[in-house]
Amino acid sequence: MTRDLLAARPPRIALLGNPNSGKTTLFNLLSGSNERVSNYAGVTVERVSATLQLAGMRCELVDIPGLYSLAARSPEESIAVQEVLGHKPDRNVRTSPADSATAPPGAMQPNAVKGARSGGQAAARNAEARSSVAGAQATAPAALVLVVPAPALRRGLYLALQALTLPYPVTVVVTLNDEVEAAGLRVDASALADALGVPVLLSQGRKVDALALKRVLASLVASERPARTMDWPQAAAEAIARVSKAATGAEPATHEGAALIALLSWNESQRAPLGMDPSLFAAAGQVTLSAEARGLPLAERIIETLYAEVDRLASQTLVPGGKPSHTGLRLRERLDTWLKQPLLGFLSLAAVLLGLFHLLFTAAEPVMGLIETGIGGLQTWLGAVLPPGFVASLLIDGVLAGVGNVVVFVPQIALLFLLLGALEDTGYLARVAFLLDRPLRRFGLQGKAVVPLLSGFACAIPAILATRTLPRFRDRLLTMLAIPYVACAARLPVFLVIAGVLFSDAPPLLGVSRAAWALLAMYTLSVSASLAAAWVFSKVLAGRSDSPLLLDLPPLRWPKARNLLRLVRSRVKSFLKDAGTIILALTVILWALLSFPQAPALPDGSEASAGEQLRYSVGGRAGIALEPLWEPMGVDWRIGLGIISAFAAREVFVSTLGVVFGLESADEDSGALRNQLSDARTGRGAPLLTTASGLAVMVFFVLACQCMSTLAVVRRESGTVRWPIIMFSSMTLIAYAAACLTYWLLALVTGT
Amino acid sequence: MSVEAPLASPGALEAATARASANALAAPLTELAVGTSGCVQAVNGERGLRYRLLELGLLPGTELAVLRCAPGGDPIEIGLRGYALSLRRDEAATVLVVPSTASTHGAQAPEET
Structure with a gap:
């Protein structure tokens, strides 16, 4: 072993386990990081790592996406292979530029994994390889933590056995023991430790003893463990030996394990997954085909042998014990059955969504009002303290009016992530995916696309990254093109401000506020639009969706408060960070554009009114010049300015309106933006926002792709600029046309 | 590297056909009614999917x-080895099962013992 060569870099400990095995909870427990955990198959898409102190030694802890087998069949799974097997085409990376030009590192990779490769992670890892001395071994993990969920012990042990054939120090952590205990069973940790020859830790109920695990890991990192030998049938043993001879990596102890994984991964229609030695993969293909010519299904024999061992292990270690509690179990099962029934399933889905929107309006309102009052108070105080002039105007009508109006939405954003996170962690969203698979396929989408589509309600960027769970590139692309229509959290402030203005005094309808109904309508529109987009593109794009759906439905579970709070905290933090940087900068620029040049004094010597000054400024004049563009939508240049600035980021709409109306009403006692908006009048004295024009603006925001980050991510994940360009232009056109149509129709109906 | 090999070698096809016809009682998993159980006899279908189902x-x-099926009968949810897995009818059709003669009491996943 050449591990000591790497003393310069911290040893890497990788967490490996099935989806929904509690792996990420374990990661959070060890690292205290912001990574989120979920009940949903395949949510951990990007490489997540943290620094860990083990007995004074600095280690890197990596959370690998959940998977069932080291035989990778999707870009996401190949990330795991890369972490565990660690083979890289490092010769290309380390040799002279001329050599790498003839054989670029990515040359062996199929299109489907380009996205995963070109991400920051791949770049970082290539940099790692360049700086390393030991080449291929550089990526060998110092230790593996195999997370085995007790309720699916056999499936977890199958993956664990694959990993044990590699010669890395290993500890097994058996999680979710409360669920088997409720069924009257328990896992015998010492029997499992004896049988596997590695330390085994058991969770107490839900809880894992972090200190004990750290102690075990500290002793493991410097240790050695021989690869586990299996009792293979002769044909399988010969095949593994033959394939392993083709290995080119420098650490011979890993060759057999890698050969085993190559035999299980090989497929005529696939290329070597990332992280696997391509020559091993090719040899696995030859060996498999020649065995099949003799009528011997090689991989089947290998899987059978592994499962025979798994069954032996499980029968030894899963013993009667625990306290059976059938009532809770039965209740949960009944609820599960209801949620998956056609009628009750869809009814509960509608109820859950309606409840969610209603809560967004009502529950966050008091906190929102508090923030509004606070900002208003600050503005008044600054107005009293500062001498009138540009500094005061910049702070009061620029920074505070702009950024303040975005910060007001923090309670709602937090609530949205809390509720969506809870729905995800209970396993409810997995049930929704089960219900919606068939309807979704009508629109050309893969059933698994439900996962990224639903996370699109939070933010399109992680949603697009989550498409890496889809095995085929065509499915990924279709899902990516559909995601930007899904109403993300950044649209929420826009919806809330407009719906708040339109329906603040209207009586509730069927016990739910009218604003919540409007919100539901917008979300329905967004879902329909995203399905329609998928359908259109599925007709245009060549090929057919034929990737399989294999959905792991974990039992319904209570969400973990700690994981949810972490999620909310990290989302709020990034929202506030945006507000403090991008939005602040844009706000200041906008304030300047709307404040200069100064309007000349009136003939009688008095200053121009705030409204006249606004119209005289560069920004105001540009906005007014563009007014004809917004007339078909029923709004004037002020709202138009908000729409244009929102192409940087949607929340900027709110901050822009804050600045525009803040400056305009600088003379008067300015209230909260919502009051200013409902008081706003058009040039003809009619209310600026009517039901028709307000809803038209909301429709525009549902359909337009006003997010630079989304376009950048699509560019990266699809590999060309073609798709972001198509996406942006089609969405903008559709949004404009739909908004104008909405205004025209509603104006006709309401007679305004 | 190119792996443009034919879809499956003749040997594999024969083996699969032999497995399929070994037991006349075997039927695709899709034929199994909700609430009934069976015993896997063979998994056919494309290599990647076949391996994954076996794994x-x-x-x-x-x-x-x-255990149940989604509205429209697709996908279906099955219980095996103590956990629940849902798969589409297309994929389920590649799994050949021998239906159990004794009817099971309710939709229960086979317990892990």
Whole structure:
């Protein structure tokens, strides 16, 4: 072993386990990081790592996406292979530029994994390889933590056995023991430790003893463990030996394990997954085909042998014990059955969504009002303290009016992530995916696309990254093109401000506020639009969706408060960070554009009114010049300015309106933006926002792709600029046309 | 590297056909009614999917039960080896099962013992 060569870099400990095995909870427990955990198959898409102190030694802890087998069949799974097997085409990376030009590192990779490769992670890892001395071994993990969920012990042990054939120090952590205990069973940790020859830790109920695990890991990192030998049938043993001879990596102890994984991964229609030695993969293909010519299904024999061992292990270690509690179990099962029934399933889905929107309006309102009052108070105080002039105007009508109006939405954003996170962690969203698979396929989408589509309600960027769970590139692309229509959290402030203005005094309808109904309508529109987009593109794009759906439905579970709070905290933090940087900068620029040049004094010597000054400024004049563009939508240049600035980021709409109306009403006692908006009048004295024009603006925001980050991510994940360009232009056109149509129709109906 | 090999070698096809016709009682998993159970006899279908289904524990001899199906009958949810897995009818059709003669009491996943 050449591990000591790497003393310069911290040893890497990788967490490996099935989806929904509690792996990420374990990661959070060890690292205290912001990574989120979920009940949903395949949510951990990007490489997540943290620094860990083990007995004074600095280690890197990596959370690998959940998977069932080291035989990778999707870009996401190949990330795991890369972490565990660690083979890289490092010769290309380390040799002279001329050599790498003839054989670029990515040359062996199929299109489907380009996205995963070109991400920051791949770049970082290539940099790692360049700086390393030991080449291929550089990526060998110092230790593996195999997370085995007790309720699916056999499936977890199958993956664990694959990993044990590699010669890395290993500890097994058996999680979710409360669920088997409720069924009257328990896992015998010492029997499992004896049988596997590695330390085994058991969770107490839900809880894992972090200190004990750290102690075990500290002793493991410097240790050695021989690869586990299996009792293979002769044909399988010969095949593994033959394939392993083709290995080119420098650490011979890993060759057999890698050969085993190559035999299980090989497929005529696939290329070597990332992280696997391509020559091993090719040899696995030859060996498999020649065995099949003799009528011997090689991989089947290998899987059978592994499962025979798994069954032996499980029968030894899963013993009667625990306290059976059938009532809770039965209740949960009944609820599960209801949620998956056609009628009750869809009814509960509608109820859950309606409840969610209603809560967004009502529950966050008091906190929102508090923030509004606070900002208003600050503005008044600054107005009293500062001498009138540009500094005061910049702070009061620029920074505070702009950024303040975005910060007001923090309670709602937090609530949205809390509720969506809870729905995800209970396993409810997995049930929704089960219900919606068939309807979704009508629109050309893969059933698994439900996962990224639903996370699109939070933010399109992680949603697009989550498409890496889809095995085929065509499915990924279709899902990516559909995601930007899904109403993300950044649209929420826009919806809330407009719906708040339109329906603040209207009586509730069927016990739910009218604003919540409007919100539901917008979300329905967004879902329909995203399905329609998928359908259109599925007709245009060549090929057919034929990737399989294999959905792991974990039992319904209570969400973990700690994981949810972490999620909310990290989302709020990034929202506030945006507000403090991008939005602040844009706000200041906008304030300047709307404040200069100064309007000349009136003939009688008095200053121009705030409204006249606004119209005289560069920004105001540009906005007014563009007014004809917004007339078909029923709004004037002020709202138009908000729409244009929102192409940087949607929340900027709110901050822009804050600045525009803040400056305009600088003379008067300015209230909260919502009051200013409902008081706003058009040039003809009619209310600026009517039901028709307000809803038209909301429709525009549902359909337009006003997010630079989304376009950048699509560019990266699809590999060309073609798709972001198509996406942006089609969405903008559709949004404009739909908004104008909405205004025209509603104006006709309401007679305004 | 190019792996443009034919879809499956003749040997594999023969082996699969032999497995399929070994037991006349065997039927595709899609034929199993909700609430009934069966025993996996063989997994056919495209190599990647076949391997993955086997790796998820659908090995010949494994007991499974059809727990429920989504609206429209697709996908279906099966219980095996103590956990629940849902798969589409297309994929389920590649799994051949021998239906159990004794009807199971309710939709229960085979317990893990």
